[in-house]
Amino acid sequence: MSRTSTKPVDLARVYKMIRPRKPSLPILANLIVEDGRAMVTDLDIWGLVNVDMPNGVYQLAGKEFVAYPETVYSLDGAPKPPEEDLMPAIIPFPRAALQAALRFAVNNPARPLWNVVCFKVRASRMDIIATDQFALSTHAAAKPGGIPEGDYLLPSKAIQALLLDKHSETLTFAAGKKYVSLSTPNLNIVTRRVEGSYYSVDQITPKELNFVSKMNKKEFRKALKDLKPYLDDDRTLQITPAAGCSFGAAGQTHGYNLTAKNPAKYLEKTVFIASSTEPGGRVSSRNIMLVMPKGDPAAPVKNSLLLGHRYLDQVSASISGSDIYMGCQSYFGALRPVVFSGEPLTGGGQI
Numbered sequence: 001m002s003r004t005s006t007k008p009v010d011l012a013r014v015y016k017m018i019r020p021r022k023p024s025l026p027i028l029a030n031l032i033v034e035d036g037r038a039m040v041t042d043l044d045i046w047g048l049v050n051v052d053m054p055n056g057v058y059q060l061a062g063k064e065f066v067a068y069p070e071t072v073y074s075l076d077g078a079p080k081p082p083e084e085d086l087m088p089a090i091i092p093f094p095r096a097a098l099q100a101a102l103r104f105a106v107n108n109p110a111r112p113l114w115n116v117v118c119f120k121v122r123a124s125r126m127d128i129i130a131t132d133q134f135a136l137s138t139h140a141a142a143k144p145g146g147i148p149e150g151d152y153l154l155p156s157k158a159i160q161a162l163l164l165d166k167h168s169e170t171l172t173f174a175a176g177k178k179y180v181s182l183s184t185p186n187l188n189i190v191t192r193r194v195e196g197s198y199y200s201v202d203q204i205t206p207k208e209l210n211f212v213s214k215m216n217k218k219e220f221r222k223a224l225k226d227l228k229p230y231l232d233d234d235r236t237l238q239i240t241p242a243a244g245c246s247f248g249a250a251g252q253t254h255g256y257n258l259t260a261k262n263p264a265k266y267l268e269k270t271v272f273i274a275s276s277t278e279p280g281g282r283v284s285s286r287n288i289m290l291v292m293p294k295g296d297p298a299a300p301v302k303n304s305l306l307l308g309h310r311y312l313d314q315v316s317a318s319i320s321g322s323d324i325y326m327g328c329q330s331y332f333g334a335l336r337p338v339v340f341s342g343e344p345l346t347g348g349g350q351i
Contacts, residue, residue, distance in 0.1 A: 086174035089144030097139035100318035101130035104137040105156040119152040140286035158191035209281035209327040223271040230260035285343040
């Protein structure tokens with residue numbers, strides 16, 4: 001009998017995260033321990049943790065792993081991690097970028113790429129991207145040296161499992177043609193690469209902005225919380241410039257009204273958010289999020305944006321600083337992606 005791990009990685013949580021809900025083989029529902037290494041797999045993702053446990057096949061009973069008798073399960077028929085020549089590179093653990101990506105990944109069997117985290121290796125950096133084609137998160141991480149440029153598409157479940165290591169500061173990224181290994185000193189996740197071509201993110205990412213507004217994140221998050229009970233089934237917020245505010249000189253005091261309506265329940269609430277606004281702007285940050293407004297493309301409404309409450313909540317949760325920057329490419333209300341970032345959307349650089 002072995003208690004669940006009290007080390008930096010909770011073995012029971014890794015097991016619960018990865019094991020298949022309807023295993024094709026009975027042994028896949030269990031934890032396999034061999035030569036000081038515990039493994040759980042659904043045959044697409046493998047989670048491996050170093051443990052001090054005897055060899056065997058274990059089931060989780062309450063808070064403890066209990067070994068089956070050898071007459072029930074034998075290690076001879078246990079699955080093994082895939083073997084492929086992988087090219088490794090060590091980078092700082094991009095925890096915030098991975099957490100942001102998971103907020104924007106969506107489980108939709110009809111749209112498998114929505115539930116993917118894309119590691120786009122470029123010439124000088126790696127971007128970590130997730131999108132459901134209505135909102136997008138892209139955050140920069142260090143380039144893993146020696147890894148060929150390209151898109152490495154990984155299931156979001158593998159990233160969820162990786163983030164169960166809450167303490168490591170480095171990540172070894174190793175890539176092959178079929179598999180990618182993500183390992184820390186405490187945990188190794190090996191995952192099959194998702195097939196397919198990822199979305200052309202660069203084509204939809206704006207470079208020039210018509211204006212940029214800066215808002216206090218704490219006030220913004222409080223507004224989202226206060227408005228949540230007033231949402232209708234569409235769960236959409238209307239954002240309009242506050243009365244008497246207009247886009248004029250740089251640095252002017254400005255503000256927005258955030259409104260939630262539920263006509264069926266006769267509910268409506270508006271919250272004012274102060275902001276400062278600068279004309280112009282460029283997407284100089286490599287850490288941005290895009291949210292597509294709702295509306296009728298044939299009849300867009302000026303001075304009014306309809307944005308999903310869930311997306312705005314994801315945006316604010318993904319920003320670590322004290323301010324939220326919001327940039328629009330055209331007039332306020334145009335049905336073009338709205339840019340959000342925790343970094344100023346100004347300057348001469350581009351994505």
